[in-house]
Amino acid sequence: MIIIVGAGLSGLLIAYRLKQEGIPFKILEARSRIGGRINTVYGTNHTPVEMGATWFGEQHKDLRALLEELGIEYFEQYMEGTAFFQPFSTSPAESIQIPGQPSSYRISGGTSHLINTLYNKLDEKELLLNQSVKEIKFHNNSVQVITEQVFEGSKVVLAIPPKLWANNIFFEPKLQDNLMNIARQTHTWMEDSIKIALTYKQAFWQQEKLSGTLFSNTGPVTELYDHCDHERSKAALCGFINSSFKQLDSAVRRTKVIDQITSVFGEKAADFLDYEECIWSMEANTFIESEFALAPHQNNGHQIFRTSFFENKLLISSSEAASEFSGYMEGAVASANDTAKRIITSKLD
Numbered sequence: 636m637i638i639i640v641g642a643g644l645s646g647l648l649i650a651y652r653l654k655q656e657g658i659p660f661k662i663l664e665a666r667s668r669i670g671g672r673i674n675t676v677y678g679t680n681h682t683p684v685e686m687g688a689t690w691f692g693e694q695h696k697d698l699r700a701l702l703e704e705l706g707i708e709y710f711e712q713y714m715e716g717t718a719f720f721q722p723f724s725t726s727p728a729e730s731i732q733i734p735g736q737p738s739s740y741r742i743s744g745g746t747s748h749l750i751n752t753l754y755n756k757l758d759e760k761e762l763l764l765n766q767s768v769k770e771i772k773f774h775n776n777s778v779q780v781i782t783e784q785v786f787e788g789s790k791v792v793l794a795i796p797p798k799l800w801a802n803n804i805f806f807e808p809k810l811q812d813n814l815m816n817i818a819r820q821t822h823t824w825m826e827d828s829i830k831i832a833l834t835y836k837q838a839f840w841q842q843e844k845l846s847g848t849l850f851s852n853t854g855p856v857t858e859l860y861d862h863c864d865h866e867r868s869k870a871a872l873c874g875f876i877n878s879s880f881k882q883l884d885s886a887v888r889r890t891k892v893i894d895q896i897t898s899v900f901g902e903k904a905a906d907f908l909d910y911e912e913c914i915w916s917m918e919a920n921t922f923i924e925s926e927f928a929l930a931p932h933q934n935n936g937h938q939i940f941r942t943s944f945f946e947n948k949l950l951i952s953s954s955e956a957a958s959e960f961s962g963y964m965e966g967a968v969a970s971a972n973d974t975a976k977r978i979i980t981s982k983l984d
Contacts, residue, residue, distance in 0.1 A: 636661060636788040637978060638780045640768050643671025644688075644967040645952045645974075646794030647753040648701070652975035654757060658982055661786060662757075663766035665920045669754055671795070672825045672921060672954075673964075675745030676832070678909035682869035683745030684832035684862055686913035687825060688964050689873070690739040695965035697972060705752050708743040713861040716841070718848035719899050728899045733848065743865040746964075768800075772807045773945040792950045792974060795920075796823040797940065802923050810949075814939055819926070821934035821955055824962035826922040829881060829914045831856070831892055832873040833907040838863050840872075840900060847872055849899055855880045855891050872896070872904075881914045888912075935961035941973070947981060950974050 637653060639646045642664035653660045668674070674687040690712060691698050702709055719728040742748055754762070770781040771791055780786045793800045801810075801818035809815075838861065840847040847861035859874035880888050889910055896904045916922040940956035943949060952974035957966030 638663065638778065638786055638788040638791045639794050640780065640791065640800070641671060641794035641953070642666075642669040642754075642762055642764075643794060643953075644673055644750065644753075644964060645954065645971040646671075646792070647750060647757075648968060648971035649792060649794060649952060649975045649978075650761065651753050651756050652972070653978065654761075656979050656982070658979065660761060661788070662762040663768060663780065663782060663786065664762065664764050665767040667764050669762070669764070670747055670750040672915070673746045673750050674913065675747035676911050677745075678832075678834035678871070678911070680834065680836075680869055680908065682834040682871050682909070683747075683864060684834065684871050684873050684909075684911055685741075685746055686830045686832070686911065687915075688746055689741060691964055692737055692739050694737075695960060695963070697968045698965045701968050702742065702749065705749070707749055707752060708865065709740045710743055710865040712739045712741060713841075713863060713867075714846050714848060716844045716846040718846045718850070721849070721851035721853050721899070724853040728849070728851075733846070741865075768804055770805045770807065771949075773948055778945075778948050790948050790950065790978065792952050792978075794952045794971070796826075796953055797821040797934075797951070797955055798823050798923055798925065799920070808945075810944065814944070817934055817937055817939055820929060821937065822929040822932055822962075823921060823923075824932065824935070824954060825915050827878045827916060829876045829878055829912060830873070831876055831910070831912045832862060832871055833896070833904075833911075834909040835870040835872075835907055838867065838870040839903040841867075845900070849874070849896070851895070854895075855888065856895050859896065876912075878916070881916060885912075932962050936966075943977070950977065 637660040639662045672687045675683045717730045720731050721728045766782040772779040778791045797818035849859040854877040862871035862873035935955045940951045952970045954967040957970040960966040
C-alpha cells in the first residue's frame with residue numbers, strides 16, 4: 636500500500652493515477668475537508684467564490700490537460716471595461732485601461748470542482764480526514780505512518796508543503812540535514828495571503844462598463860477582480876488584501892474593505908449578499924512560522940524534492956516540489972504526475 640499524506644491537488648491526483656493502475660493506497664488528511672489550498676466557498680445564491688487557488692494560464696499545460704481528461708470546463712477571466720488604480724491614499728482611484736495581456740482562466744463551477752471530481756474517482760475508505768501525521772518510521776520492508784492510529788505501507792508520499800512536514804513530523808531514522816534545512820526554508824505559496832470575496836444580486840460594474848478590476852497601493856485591498864460564474868448568472872468580486880491587515884479585528888477589517896471598494900465603485904458595492912475572507916496564515920495546516928523571513932517562492936522547485944529517500948520508500952510531491960511553475964496549481968499537477976509515474980514504474984519493475 637502507498638500512504639499519501641495530504642488530500643490537496645497533488646495528493647488526490649497521485650491517488651487517482653494509482654487507482655487507474657490498481658495500486659492500493661490510503662490518503663491521510665489533517666483537515667476536516669479535502670482540497671488543501673484550494674477551497675471554493677458557496678454564497679447565498681450558491682455563488683462559487685475562491686478562498687484559495689483560482690487562476691491559471693495558457694502556459695499551464697499539465698493542468699489544462701488534466702481538466703480536459705476529466706471533462707472539466709474552464710473559462711476566461713472577465714476583464715472587459717474600465718479598471719481602477721489607487722496609487723496614493725491621498726488621491727481618488729484613477730480609471731485606467733489595461734493593455735492586452737495573456738488570458739487567465741478559471742475552472743467552471745469553482746476550483747473545488749477539480750478537487751471533488753478527483754475525490755469522486757476514489758472509494759470512500761481510501762481517504763481519511765482529521766488524520767494529523769505525527770511520526771513516520773522506516774523499516775527494512777515497510778513504512779509506518781502514525782496519527783492517532785498506525786498505518787503501514789510500502790511507500791509514503793509527502794503531498795503537503797515541505798515546511799509543514801519538516802517542522803511537524805518526527806522521522807525515524809531522521810531525514811538528512813540538508814533536506815530538512817532546505818524544507819524548513821521553503822516558502823509555502825499562499826501562506827501570507829488573505830483572500831476576500833463579496834457576492835451580489837447582479838454584476839452592477841458590468842452594467843456600468845467597468846471590469847470590476849482594482850489595483851491599489853494603499854490597501855486594504857491590493858487586487859480585486861470580477862468573479863462571476865462561467866454563465867455570468869451569479870455575481871461576485873474577489874481578490875486579495877494586504878497581509879498586514881490580519882492584525883485587525885475581523886469586523887474592523889471588513890469595514891475597511893467595504894469602505895475602500897465603495898469609494899472606488901460607488902454605493903452599489905456596499906449592497907452585497909455575502910462577505911467571505913480567508914487568512915491563510917491562520918490555517919495551521921498551511922502556515923507555520925519560519926525562523927527567518929522567506930522570499931516568495933524561496934526554494935520552490937529545489938531539485939532535492941524530486942529525490943527519493945530510504946530506498947524509494949519516501950517520495951515528495953507538492954506544488955513547491957515541482958521543477959516548473961512551483962507554487963501554482965500547474966506545479967501541483969506536474970509534481971503529482973511525476974511522482975505517480977515513479978511509483979507505477981517501480982511496481983512494474
